[in-house]
Amino acid sequence: MNLRVFESEQDAAVACAARVREAVTSHPSLVLGLPTGRTPLNVYRELVALHERKAVDWSRARTFNLDELLGVSAEDGGSFRAYMDRHFFQRVNLSEELIHFLDGAAPDAEAECARYEAELAAEGGLGLVLLGIGANGHLAFNEPAEQLQARCHRTRLSRETREANAMLFGDDPSRVPLEALTLGMGALIQSRRAMLLAFGEGKAEAVKAMVEGPVTPRCPASFLQLHRDVEVWLDRASASALSARTQ
Template sequence: MKLRIFDSEQQAAVTCAAHIAAAVRAKPSLVLGLPTGRTPLNVYRELVALSARGELDVSRGCTFNLDEFYGLPPEDAGSFRSYMERHFFQRVNLPRERIHFLDGSAPDAEAECARYDAELAAAGGLDLVLLGIGGNGHVAFNEPGDSLLAPCHRVKLGRETRLANAGLFGDDASRVPMEALTLGMGAILQARQVVLLAFGASKAEAVAAMVNGPVTPRCPASFLQLHRDVEVWVDREAGRLVST
């Protein structure tokens, strides 16, 4: 892992957006894996600003989002699809047919997960995946447990994860769906490059476990130690427990 500690979250976001824009210029057909939540918001703002200035053209690329709440239709205001429409998709020149997303309202979760894995395989896998990390060490919605699943799958969300997503539901954690659909660790570890962002003191212990701890399904992000090209970009608070 290549760890970089920034003075501020905004500095990291500007650097990350510039990194993504450079990757798109180098490969206009870039297959990009995208997260949701609070962590990437400033990155999306910076990417939108680059697009408005004509410095980002994603018209030939495609995106695969990492996860979606199960039981929510795409148009639900709390869905990750709605989040991405508000903050990114509607504000850049990404063709609709190049947006790939899990359907949280699919009647058959297993079939939906198989469809998504097949679409990603047909696209050639992820060139670059942007990740956050949960306070419990999860990446995408791969939650801590006795083992991890490689393929896309249905998952029961832990209490900490539901609390972290309460902001999408009027700060009411009881309204956060109990389950989600998520890319598995296989697709993430097979991505050609990983950039993981973490900000704030609440992420410090998870970042330390990811970078310096053992590789264990109790901290899913620790499996990124096995990847050949991982950038970990954090602010000073999130990186305060990491030994370098």
């Protein structure tokens, strides 16, 4: 893993956005995997600012979001699709037909996962995926378990994960759906390039397990140790548990 530690979250976000701009400029039809949550917000703000300065053209880029809450329609303000519309999609010149998203309200969740997996395969997989890490080490919505699933699937969310997503539901974890649809570990590990962001002391132990611990389904993010090209973008707080040797 290529670790990059910054003095602040904002410094990391600016540098990460610049790297994404370079990737899209070099490969205008790049297939991007995109996360939601609090962690990538500043990166999206910086990418929007770059677009407003005409420093990047998104018109040919293809996007696949990593996950969506089950039973929540795209029109629901708490959906991940609504989050992406607010913070990114509607603020840059992405082509609507090139935006791919899981339908949390699909009547057949398993069929929806198969559809999404097939759409991603037809695009050749993820060229660049942005990732966050859960405090419990989850990656996308691949939660810690005895074994992990390679393909897009329906998953039950942990209490910690539901609490982390409560901001989309009036800060009330009880309103967060119990289940979600998510890309599996296969799509993430087989991406040609991965960039993981982690900020704050609350992520420090998960970062340590991801970087220094064994590769184990109990910490899904640890499988990034097997990735061929991964960058980890940290602030001082999220890097605080790492050994001096690693840093």
